[in-house]
Amino acid sequence: MKKQVLYLLAVITVAAMVFVTSCQKEESFEGSNTPAKGSLQADITGDCLPKTVNGIYAAGTALVPATNTITVQINVTQTGTYVVTTDTVNGYFFRATGTFTTLGPATVTLRGNGTPFAQGTNNFVVSFDGTICDIQVTVLAAGAGAAVYTMTCGSATVNGTYTSGTALTATNTITIPITVTTAGTYTLTGSINGMTFSNSGALTVGTTSITLNGTGTPSMSGTFNLLVGSCTIPITVVAGAGVAVYTMNCAGATVNGTYTAGTALTAANTITIPITLTTPGTYTITTAPAVNGMIFSNSGTLPAGTTTITLNGTGTPTAGGTFNFTAGSCTIPVTVGGAAAAVYTLNCGGATVNGTYTAGTALTAANTITIPITLTTPGTYSISVGPINGMTFANSGTLTAGTTSITLNGTGTPTASGTFNFTVGSCTIPVTCTGGGGAVYTINCGSAVINGFYELNSDMNPCNTVNIDVNVTTIGTYVITTTQAGITFARSGSFAATGVTNITLQATGRPTSSGVKTFSFPAPSSCSFNVTVDAESPPYGWNFTITNLTPSAAYRGQDDISQLAPAGPGVAFGFDGSNSIGSDRLQFALGDINGTIAAGETYSTTVTFPAANAALFQYDTDCGTIPYEAGPTITLTSMTFTVTSHNVATQTIIGTFSGTAKNSAGQTITITGGTFTGVY
Known part of the structure; x- marks a missing residue:
């Protein structure tokens, strides 16, 4: 692939230091790591097609990769691995990696990373395989609240x-012109006749429009008024082929059966609605989502002469009172009687654990806990405790006068032997599980999915796994392991149920040779799977060890691009590197208040520039969607960089680093023995 470097810049301001990068290195692919080829789709103005922006963007608020995304389309002309990136604008960027397995149009979602500095509209350049397109993202002011706007309902x-x-499909939308007087966020939603129209996002001051996306399935034909915001919008639904056409007589609806809080509905709990049938055919009516724990629904065919529809109730009312259910064009009230809770005292010392408990053996009706009680006031009760060690004990119902004990029924399968405490009210009840026998199973190697990057003499890390199906015929404990060329895939534990289950084998070790390696399992499985180990790709510009993940592993890669540039009262050194397929990415920036990066100087992520020599750190892993970061605004992180050499003639800076970093989910990594060599 042609080498492309969009840009890499380390910027240090008075308030903060920001490492701005965007580069795509020339990839060296071997074996299964062939790079994909294709082109980004754009309109005549150069804007991406589509150019979908998801999430809310506000100055000073870190992006959430799971929700702050952009979506583009690529015409794939050669399958293989891909990296799609944007430049970094206003302190944040978007990136996606993966594998194209088919030719033709493919939709790719790029996840956002970073923190916008200032409000405004930012134009991003998306890059893939020598092609580019533009996409715009609007950033709100810091602390922006709800937008203020007027809806032009008539248009x-x-x-x-x-x-x-x-x-409904992606073509089912509602577009509403609006005039925005105060910028901010918005959320609009409305539902009618089985359809929901909604959207959310950010609005800037001016005249624009909001598009609400439709989901769901219309249950009846006719014209229905959708209430959304200040607008009432009519939506006409035509009758589908074979769909019944009828009018509901809402006033004649009858609610049948008795409804009591805490008591599950039965076949007697129904709603009968008179109808006038115009065209026989199929129908579906539901009051979902549940109201007070109950749903009424039915579907089928209405033949000529049908005069009523009966909706069957399911669920358990959670509280007493009157609750309205929407069925088609009808709103039907259902009254639920309240049930008082029982008042009782548990006799913990008399609790009895019944049945035998064996690791890997499912509980039966004999596995119960009986607790004597002193009942003061009859009424309802509900007790559930667990799961603990794969077991749950629970029961509910009504305690009548004279009741002297409560029996909790056990479910689940113990996963390990030992004694485990279950807390029931004021009682702590120990349940002892004995060890189980070994499981009987066969491994389906044809289902193996190989994850992670494998390189000669590179440590296996948590990303190096194999997902594989196992057909269990007898539950129990298991140990699965296979070794080849310095790599061991292993997993142990207990199978709690028979049938096919998928497990993850974790790799450890370090490959001792490159090429295709075959990992085998003995009879009765008698099968194998292959893993391709790439050759080494020196020279390596960085390496470090993460010690607190399983397994502990060393990571290494190349220096893609480094830059030394003036920044405020000093200089900034930016480093951007990745492994040989670009799946892992190391980025950091050093800000020097003295105007030069010199041997013996240290830089910390816990301080800000220009008060002291400062640093920022970020690392993306192959198997994670959230980067690990360290900086002055990220609590409980501390990374220290030490420069050991700066050769101005060769424009080379060498140093070491270590410390802690974490991602937005709160997961922390401990880094030791880090080294880097950057040529700017």
């Missing part, structure tokens, strides 16, 4: 066709 446009019984 709302309902897009797409609507047919009863046919699920």
Whole structure:
């Protein structure tokens, strides 16, 4: 692939230091790591197609990779691994990696990373395989609240066709012109006749429009008024082929059965609605989502002459009172009687654990806990404790006068032997499990999915795994292991159920040779899977060890691009490196207040520039979507960099680093023995 370097810049301001990078190195792929080829799709103006922006962006608020994303389309002309990136604008960027397995159009979602500095509209350049397109992202002011806007309801446009019984698609939208007087966020949603229209995002001051995306399936034909914001928007649904056409007589609806809080509904709990049938056909009616723990629904065919529809109730009412259920065009009230909770005292000393408990053996009806009680006031009760060691004990119902004990029924399968305490009210009840026998199983090597990057003399890390199916015929404990060329894949534990299950084998060790390696399992499995180990790709510009993950492993890679540039009262050195396939990425920046990066100087992520020599750190792993970071605003992190050499003639800076970093999910890594060599 042609080498492309968009740019890499380390910027240090009075308030903070920000490492801005975007580069795509020339990849060296071997074996299964062939790079994909293709082109980004764009319109005549150069904007990406599509150019979908998801999430809310506010100055000073860190992006959440799971929700702050952009979506683009690529026409794939050669399958293989891909890296799609943007430049870094206003302190944040977007990136996606993966594998294309088919040719033709493919939709790719890039996850956002970083923190926007200032509000405004940012233009990003998306890059893949020598092609680019543009996409715009709007950033709100720090602390921006809800937007203030006026909706022009009379000009709302309902897009797409609507047919009863046919699920909505991406073409089913509603566009509403608006005038925004105060910038901020918005959320709009409305539901009617099985359809929901919604959207959320950020708005800037001016005249624009909001597009609400439709989901769901219209249950009936006709015209329905959707209430959303200050607008009432009519939506016409035509009758689908074979769908019944009828009018519901809501006033004649009858609620059948008795409803009591805490008591599950039975076949007697129904709602009967008179109808006038115009066209026989199929129908589906549901009051979902649940209201007070109950749903009424039914579906089927209405033949000529049908005069009523009966909806069957399911669920358990959670509270007493009157609750409204929407069924088609009807709103039907259902009254639930309250049930008082029982008042009782547990006799913990008399608790009895019944049945035998063996690791790997599912509990039966004999596995119960009986607790004597002193009942003061009859009424309902509900007790559930667990799961602990794979077991749960629970029961509920009504305690009548004269009740002297409560029996909790056990479910689940113990996963290990030992004694485990279950807390029931004021009682702590020990349950002892004995060891189980070995499981009987076969491994399906054809299902193996190889994860991670394998390179000669590179440590295996938590990303190096194999997902594989195991057909269990007898539950129990197991140890699965296979070794080849210095790599061991292993997993142990207990199978709690028979049938096919998927497990993850973790790799440890370090490959001793490159090429295709075959990992085998003995009879009765008698199968094998292959792993391709790439040759080494020296020279290596960085390496470090993460000690607190399993397994502990050393990571290494190349210096893709480094830069030394003026920054405020001093200088900044930026480093951007990755492994040979670009799946792992190391980035850091050093800010020097003296105007030169010199041997013996140290830089810390716990301080800010220009008060002291400062640093920022970020590391992306192959198997993680959230980068590990260290900086002055990231609590409980501390990374120290020490420069050991700066050769101005060769423009080379060498140093060491170590410390702690964490991601936005709160997961922390401990780094030791880090070294780097950057040529700027």
